[in-house]
Amino acid sequence: MSVGDKLAPPLLWPQADGSPVSCREKLKTLAENHRELAQTLRDVFDDAILIGVDEAALRGIMTNMVAALESPKRRA
Numbered sequence: 001m002s003v004g005d006k007l008a009p010p011l012l013w014p015q016a017d018g019s020p021v022s023c024r025e026k027l028k029t030l031a032e033n034h035r036e037l038a039q040t041l042r043d044v045f046d047d048a049i050l051i052g053v054d055e056a057a058l059r060g061i062m063t064n065m066v067a068a069l070e071s072p073k074r075r076a
Contacts, residue, residue, distance in 0.1 A: 009034040
Protein backbone atom coordinates (compact mmCIF):
# COMPACT_ATOMS: atom_id res chain seq x y z
CA MET A 1 0.00 0.00 0.00
CA SER A 2 1.43 3.34 -1.03
CA VAL A 3 1.28 6.59 0.91
CA GLY A 4 -1.32 7.87 -1.56
CA ASP A 5 -3.52 4.87 -0.78
CA LYS A 6 -3.23 5.55 2.94
CA LEU A 7 -4.38 9.14 2.39
CA ALA A 8 -7.32 8.04 0.22
CA PRO A 9 -10.78 8.61 1.66
CA PRO A 10 -12.45 5.65 3.34
CA LEU A 11 -14.69 3.45 1.21
CA LEU A 12 -17.55 4.26 3.55
CA TRP A 13 -18.26 6.76 6.27
CA PRO A 14 -19.94 4.98 9.20
CA GLN A 15 -22.68 6.67 11.20
CA ALA A 16 -23.06 6.22 14.97
CA ASP A 17 -25.30 3.20 14.41
CA GLY A 18 -22.76 1.60 12.06
CA SER A 19 -24.73 2.16 8.87
CA PRO A 20 -22.90 4.04 6.11
CA VAL A 21 -23.67 7.62 5.15
CA SER A 22 -25.48 7.31 1.82
CA CYS A 23 -26.64 10.82 0.92
CA ARG A 24 -24.72 11.95 -2.19
CA GLU A 25 -24.38 15.54 -1.04
CA LYS A 26 -23.04 14.47 2.35
CA LEU A 27 -20.60 12.06 0.68
CA LYS A 28 -19.49 14.84 -1.66
CA THR A 29 -18.85 17.14 1.33
CA LEU A 30 -16.95 14.42 3.19
CA ALA A 31 -14.81 13.64 0.13
CA GLU A 32 -13.97 17.31 -0.39
CA ASN A 33 -13.11 17.82 3.29
CA HIS A 34 -10.97 14.68 3.28
CA ARG A 35 -9.09 15.82 0.17
CA GLU A 36 -8.44 19.27 1.67
CA LEU A 37 -7.34 17.85 5.02
CA ALA A 38 -5.01 15.33 3.39
CA GLN A 39 -3.35 18.10 1.36
CA THR A 40 -3.03 20.39 4.38
CA LEU A 41 -1.55 17.61 6.52
CA ARG A 42 0.91 16.79 3.74
CA ASP A 43 1.96 20.45 3.45
CA VAL A 44 2.36 20.95 7.21
CA PHE A 45 4.26 17.67 7.56
CA ASP A 46 6.62 18.39 4.67
CA ASP A 47 7.33 21.95 5.82
CA ALA A 48 8.01 20.92 9.41
CA ILE A 49 10.34 18.08 8.44
CA LEU A 50 12.25 20.29 5.99
CA ILE A 51 12.57 22.97 8.71
CA GLY A 52 14.10 20.36 10.99
CA VAL A 53 11.28 19.23 13.30
CA ASP A 54 11.69 15.69 14.60
CA GLU A 55 9.34 13.40 12.67
CA ALA A 56 8.21 11.38 15.69
CA ALA A 57 7.55 14.56 17.67
CA LEU A 58 5.56 16.04 14.81
CA ARG A 59 3.43 12.90 14.51
CA GLY A 60 2.74 13.14 18.25
CA ILE A 61 1.80 16.81 17.97
CA MET A 62 -0.60 16.06 15.11
CA THR A 63 -2.12 13.09 16.95
CA ASN A 64 -2.64 15.22 20.05
CA MET A 65 -4.37 17.89 17.98
CA VAL A 66 -6.87 15.36 16.62
CA ALA A 67 -7.41 13.84 20.07
CA ALA A 68 -8.12 17.31 21.51
CA LEU A 69 -10.89 18.12 19.01
CA GLU A 70 -14.17 18.64 20.80
CA SER A 71 -17.32 17.18 19.25
CA PRO A 72 -19.68 19.84 17.93
CA LYS A 73 -22.49 17.86 19.58
CA ARG A 74 -20.92 18.51 23.00
CA ARG A 75 -20.43 22.21 22.32
CA ALA A 76 -24.14 22.79 21.69
